[in-house]
Amino acid sequence: MHVRLLRLLRDEGPLSRAELAARLDVPRPRLLAELDRLVAAGQVAEAGPAQSRGGRRSTLVELNPEIRYAGVDLGATSIDVEITDGRLEPVAAYSEPADIRSGPKATLHRVNELLAKAKAEGCFSRLDGIGIGVPGPVSFRDGLPVSPPIMPGWDRYPVRELLTREHGCPAVVDNDVNIMAVGERHGGVAHSVDNFLFVKIGTGIGCGIYLNGAVYRGSDGCAGDIGHIQVDPAGPVCTCGNHGCLEAVFSGGALAREATAAARSGASPALAERLAANGAVTALDVAAGAAEGDVACIQLIRDGGRRVGAVLASLVSFVNPSLIVIGGGLAQLGHVMLAEIRSVVYKRSLPLATGNLPLVLSELGSRAGVAGAALLASEIAFEQAS
Amino acid sequence: MHVRLLRLLRDEGPLSRAELAARLDVPRPRLLAELDRLVAAGQVAEAGPAQSRGGRRSTLVELNPEIRYAGVDLGATSIDVEITDGRLEPVAAYSEPADIRSGPKATLHRVNELLAKAKAEGCFSRLDGIGIGVPGPVSFRDGLPVSPPIMPGWDRYPVRELLTREHGCPAVVDNDVNIMAVGERHGGVAHSVDNFLFVKIGTGIGCGIYLNGAVYRGSDGCAGDIGHIQVDPAGPVCTCGNHGCLEAVFSGGALAREATAAARSGASPALAERLAANGAVTALDVAAGAAEGDVACIQLIRDGGRRVGAVLASLVSFVNPSLIVIGGGLAQLGHVMLAEIRSVVYKRSLPLATGNLPLVLSELGSRAGVAGAALLASEIAFEQAS
Structure with missing residues (x-):
């Protein structure tokens, strides 16, 4: 019982003993004994009187404020x-x-x-x-x-x-x-969702998998390693030694490489300007360039979104999740990337799996x-x- | 308790009351009351005396033999x-x-x-x-x-x-x-394995997903629908309307279509012979041709195995399962297909995920x-x- 009790106080704040007994569905004497124990252990503290509703004044308990x-x-x-x-x-x-x-x-x-x-x-x-x-x-x-x-x-x-x-x-x-x-x-856009994927796009690409209300970690703890799914057999060599892995084609490093090429070739005036000013360009420069309407920057983001979308379309067919959250540093590429990912996923996966599948940016960000x-x-x- | 009790009798056969009480870790009086109830409900029956080990003779109970x-x-x-x-x-x-x-x-x-x-x-x-x-x-x-x-x-x-x-x-x-x-x-090669994929290759292609000891069905009951993962953007149109889905490229129907073409073009003498004799060729003819050493048949199976392997390599990176079982009608393509699938999966997925990943044919078959x-x-x- 004590784990459920502590979770309630963590997630909902100070509660009265009466409310705790009702929410946990335990007899009041058992609750009081447990609270005494948790107070003695320094986990729980008195939190002053509850708002009076007439009748006897109840006092609230809360997690120890020093936790x-x-x-x-x-x-x-x-x-x-x-x-x-x-x-x-x-x-x-x-x-x-x-x-x-x-x-x-x-x-x-x-x-x-x-x-x-x-x-x-x-x-x-x-x-x-x-x-x-x-x-x-x-x-x-x-x-x-x-x-x-x-x-x-x-x-x-x-x-x-x-x-x-x-x-x-x-x-x-x-x-x-x-x-x-x-x-x-717990505190973001996936609040209480039981089946969802959290896709991190940053230096590398990985996927957190929430299934049936719990993180799924796999047999060896390496579930969700989607950065090494092959998206282009003719693509660049990846750090893992294979060709055309998703993160070799689109991730922080890959995007910086392509942005540098676009700056040097003159394809992107926005990136050329930043390269001249800073001596290097990064994924964030691509985001800034796209926001200014630079066509090459927008195209780079779209190409990446399409790659990610193709992998996610497969995973949607496989997992049938209720939600996909995109996070990590490259989530700053924002709406252009998200729109492209959505477009591929909604087009490629079966209607039953995508009929009610929000695909959104992380709310908590960094x-x-x-x-x-x-x-x-x-x-x-x-x-x-x- | 009664579900655990009935499962024990189902999976292990007749047991003595003493053994049941010990295995279920319940007091003997409670077990006896539960057994009386289950006998009255027609679920459980007496099964005669246990082998004597000296001392008082114990009688066995079993599931009602008429179930x-x-x-x-x-x-x-x-x-x-x-x-x-x-x-x-x-x-x-x-x-x-x-x-x-x-x-x-x-x-x-x-x-x-x-x-x-x-x-x-x-x-x-x-x-x-x-x-x-x-x-x-x-x-x-x-x-x-x-x-x-x-x-x-x-x-x-x-x-x-x-x-x-x-x-x-x-x-x-x-x-x-x-x-x-x-x-x-329950009764086959995946006995007691908690994280595994069962890949059915037949008229269509689908995947049963066992995670943390239970079937994972997805938010809408369509998890595991891997037949519509795109493997070739330039591939044939699938029944779902998209191009180059796995099952449009390799499944019972797709294989029969390619086998017919190989029979007609003369690329496969074994298939040509069967087409002439029966008026049509099926996936089973390809299996038979391959067993006879027909090069075109072996190549058809290898090509299909490579396609399936590419999809499974992605899923291995994502799920990190302990076992992959291949079943369905096309499992009869046997070792040639399995060897090709293995080769792609072991090459493409990360070493940690494939270090101890048996990839085997279904034991129960049809x-x-x-x-x-x-x-x-x-x-x-x-x-x-x-």
């Missing part, structure tokens, strides 16, 4: 940290560039430094749980990365164990796209990962609060 | 029926050609006639449950087909309700590929569907036996 979770999102080139309170509201956030290839020791050292900084700034006195996402396959059960292609030195590195030891609280490790899907389902990691942290903390 | 389930597999062009006992062992089987396009009334009438024939032949006095698979999307909850593309007249036809009324027992309706996956997991339907019938009967 703090840390959500950490390790990207290929960034570290994002968010400290939240028990209700998962952000208390502080830190973000900085980093290279995941610098290895687990250096990276986790930097994570610990950021957490120490948050503590020094008064964000928390102790952490109740840490959730961390990494850009590669994870054994969720064991709490460590498994054969991650772009994370040299991280294979089976005991991330969960080290974080738990360092911070004296439960920790949970998941794939970076899974935590984004979790975040979007916060999706840390928000999901903090949610997972609260879940593991609840489970261990017995 | 009978019907598993029905409606294909595009066939009706298969199997009657099983409570342990899902076949008691009788019937199979005949049929056209699903003749509509639900005529088709279900024929199913009822086959069941009446089984009854007249003494297979059963009453049925305890019926499971039926249909070649199209199904609302599992409502027990009826939903917008099935190749089943005119079946949309939302109350199949479950009519079967229940006609036979006075619980009934369950599912997609034909799902029941094959269920059958293979029985997979009826076996799975009978299992679903037993499950629904157990649930309603309370």
Whole structure:
């Protein structure tokens, strides 16, 4: 019962004992005993009187206001940290560039430094749980990365164990796209949706899979690795060694490469201007160029959207989801990309599967990962609060 | 508890009361009360004395030997029926050609006639449950087909309700590929595997999806519809109106068409001979030709296997399953097809996902569907036996 009780207080805020007993469908004496236990354990606190409806005044209970979770999102080139309170509201956030290839020791050292900084700034006195996402396959059960292609030195590195030891609280490790899907389902556009795909388009491309109300991680923790689906047998060589993988054709790196070519060839005046000014062009320059109406930029985004759409059309036929959410850095390519993806998916997949299938941008944007990691942290903390 | 108890007796046969109490982890008095209730309800029977191990003789209990389930597999062009006992062992089987396009009334009438024939032949006095698979999307909850593309007249036809009324027992309706996956997991090569794909290659192509130990059916009951994934934008027009769908390029019909062309052009002496003898060639002729070493036949199968392999490689990256089972009529193309599928999947998908991924032929073959339907019938009967 205690996990359901703590979830209610997390997701709905202060509640009266009467309401809790009714919502959890447990006898009042059992609820009161459980609350006493959770107060003693520092999980729950009195929250003052409820609004009077006449009759005896009821007092509210809430999660201990001092509860703090840390959500950490390790990207290929960034570290994002968010400290939240028990209700998962952000208390502080830190973000900085980093290279995941610098290895687990250096990276986790930097994570610990950021957490120490948050503590020094008064964000928390102790952490109740840490959730961390990494850009590669994870054994969720064991709490460590498994054969991650772009994370040299991280294979089976005991991330969960080290974080738990360092911070004296439960920790949970998941794939970076899974935590984004979790975040979007708890506090974003996928709220309460049971079957949906969260497609991250950034440095790489990956897919978080929510089926029957839970993240589906696959037999080896590498489900959702759609970046290496082949979309063009004659396409460029991918980092994985195959030809024409989706992320070799369209992702942050691929788009920057094509944008540079379009700038140099003169096909795109907007990109040529930016290349001259900054010495390089990135995916964001393509987004800016498209917003200015640069035809070559719009075409680059459309071509990419079509590639992503073709892969998603297959996955829609296979999964029959209720929703697709597009997130990650390239979600900033916005409506032009989304329109192209939609057009291909709606045209290619069966009408029954697309009859009621919203295809939308992430609502949480760059916060999706840390928000999901903090949610997972609260879940593991609840489970261990017995 | 009663569902777990009945499942144990179904899957393991006669057990002593002591063993049942231990396996179910319930106190003996509660078990005995439950057994009395199930005996009175005609579900369970005494099975004579257990082998003595010294001490007091224990008696065994078993499922009532008169329990009978019907598993029905409606294909595009066939009706298969199997009657099983409570342990899902076949008691009788019937199979005949049929056209699903003749509509639900005529088709279900024929199913009822086959069941009446089984009854007249003494297979059963009453049925305890019926499971039926249909070649199209199904609302599992409502027990009826939903917008099935190749089943005119079946949309939302109350199949479950009519079967229940006609036979006075619980009934369950599912997609034909799902029941094959269920059958293979219970009594075949996928025994106890939690994450696997069952790929049916026959008149059409579909995929049964087993995730986290349960069939995944999708938001609208059409998950696994991989036959309409596009594999060749320049390919032939499919029945769905799009170009180059997998089943437009490789399935029973597509293979017969290409085999006919190979027979006429003289590319395949083996097929030319069969065309001359029979006036037509089918997928089975291609299998026979390949077995004789006919180069064109082998090439046709390889080309098809490559197409299927490309789609499965994408799905492996997405699902990260522990096993892939190939079934359906074209599974008879056997090793040549399987070798080609394997070659593409192992080459294209990430090493982590394919490191331990058996890709095998169905063990139950043409029985997979009826076996799975009978299992679903037993499950629904157990649930309603309370």
